[in-house]
Amino acid sequence: MKTLERQLHYQFTERSLLTRALTHSTYAYENPEVGLDNERLEFLGDAVLQLVISEALFRRRARFPEGDMTKMRALVVCEQTLADVAKSINLGEYLLLGKGELGTGGRQKPSNTANAMEAVFGAIYLDGGFHAVAEVVTLLLTPYLEMAIAGDLVYDYKSRLLELVQSTRGSSQMRFEIINEDGPVHERVFTAAVIVDEQTVAEGVGNSKKEAEQNAARDALKVLRCTREGCTLHDLL
Numbered sequence: 211m212k213t214l215e216r217q218l219h220y221q222f223t224e225r226s227l228l229t230r231a232l233t234h235s236t237y238a239y240e241n242p243e244v245g246l247d248n249e250r251l252e253f254l255g256d257a258v259l260q261l262v263i264s265e266a267l268f269r270r271r272a273r274f275p276e277g278d279m280t281k282m283r284a285l286v287v288c289e290q291t292l293a294d295v296a297k298s299i300n301l302g303e304y305l306l307l308g309k310g311e312l313g314t315g316g317r318q319k320p321s322n323t324a325n326a327m328e329a330v331f332g333a334i335y336l337d338g339g340f341h342a343v344a345e346v347v348t349l350l351l352t353p354y355l356e357m358a359i360a361g362d363l364v365y366d367y368k369s370r371l372l373e374l375v376q377s378t379r380g381s382s383q384m385r386f387e388i389i390n391e392d393g394p395v396h397e398r399v400f401t402a403a404v405i406v407d408e409q410t411v412a413e414g415v416g417n418s419k420k421e422a423e424q425n426a427a428r429d430a431l432k433v434l435r436c437t438r439e440g441c442t443l444h445d446l447l
Contacts, residue, residue, distance in 0.1 A: 211225055211228060211229075211304075214228070214299070214300075214301070214304050215228075217299035217300070218299065218330070218334070218346055218350075219345075219346060219349055220334055220338065220342060220345075220346050222333070222334075222337050222338075223337055223338070224336075224337050227251075227333035227336055227337050228330065228333050228337075229306075230245075230246055230247075230248055230251060230329075230333065231248050231251050231255075231326060231329035231330045231332065231333040232248065232301075232304050232305050232306050232326060232329070232330075233246070233247045233248050233306045234247060234248065234305055234306060234307045234308065234311060234316070234322060234326075235247040235248075235249060236307055236308025236309075236310060236311040236316075237306040237307050237308050237311075239308060240308045240309065244306075248325065248326060248329035249325075249329075250332075251328075251329035251330075251332035251333050251336075252325045252326075252328045252329040252332065253332070254332035254335065254336070255327075255328035255329050255330065255331035255332030255333070255335070256287075256328045256332075258331050258332060258335045258340070258343055258347075259287050259328060259331050259347060260283065260287060262343065262344045262347040262348070263283050263286050263287055263347070263351065263355065264279070264283060265344075266348065266352075266355060267279045267282060267283060267355075267359075270359070272359075274359075282355070282358040282359060283358075285354075285358045285363045285365075286351055286354050286355050286358050286363070288365070289320055289321065289324040290320065290324075290365045291351070291354050291363070292323070292324035292327045292328065293320035293321075293323045293324040293327075294354075295327055295350050295351060295354070296323035296324060296326060296327040297323065298350075299350075301323050301326055301327060301330070302317035302318055302322070302323045302326075303317060305317055305322060305323070305326055307322070313396060314396050315396060315397055315417070318417065331343055331346070331347060334346055365424070366424075367424050367425075367427035367428040367430075367431060368386070368423060368424060368427045370427070370431060371384070371404070371427040371430050371431055371434075372384065374431070374434060375406060375434075378434075382406055382407050383406070383407060383408075384404065384405065384406045385405050386402055386403070386404060386405070386423045386426065386427075387402065387403050387405055388400055388401070388402050388419055388422065389401050389402065389403045389413070397417070398417065398418075399415060399416070399417060400415070400416055400417070400418065400419050400421075400422040401413055401414070401415050401422060402414050402415075402416070402419065402422035402423040402425070402426040403426060404426045404427060404429075404430040406430075411430045411433050411434075412426050412427075412429035412430035412432075412433050413426055413429070414426030414427070414428065414429055
């Protein structure tokens with residue numbers, strides 16, 4: 211717990227709140243003596259997170275329209291962002307999970323880690339108040355907020371890649387192909403390739419076909435040297 215507190219840059223007065231924030235419903239079900247799981251803290255943390263990010267956007271020198279702020283906030287507080295933040299502090303390693311959830315790779319599931327991240331924010335709010343949780347949220351999420359403001363926080367890489375290929379090489383044919391599968395059934399690892407005009411542009415790995423394709427598309431965007439002003443295909447093509 212002390213290691214996690216250092217990662218959060220916050221020390222709990224009531225550490226039982228942190229323990230509850232890390233308790234998945236499957237663990238609480240299998241161990242009734244622990245009491246509550248983290249779902250109520252997750253509910254609270256989500257609301258606190260929304261408020262902190264909303265205020266951060268509102269106080270920006272640039273006066274963003276309401277619609278733009280809503281879209282930026284949605285990107286910053288979405289499951290993928292929170293899962294990335296959780297991964298950066300190894301939050302999954304601290305989760306209390308039921309045996310079944312552990313057996314299916316529960317420590318790496320984005321839904322588990324993102325929900326736990328929200329629960330941790332809720333626990334910090336109860337333990338130290340709004341100022342304390344605002345400091346932690348700001349520390350962990352400011353890089354993602356900056357990317358959202360710049361238009362660089364993208365998770366649907368496949369759609370972005372398709373748009374860019376169509377706009378720069380309208381006659382080109384692009385497809386995704388799963389080129390490898392490895393590992394046991396409950397920990398399957400897939401490798402996907404982005405193929406443009408029958409040439410492999412990039413490859414990506416993931417625990418599902420969808421994740422592998424998104425990672426491949428993300429790396430393909432780097433190969434294509436995309437910028438916000440436009441995109442040109444690498445000489446590789």
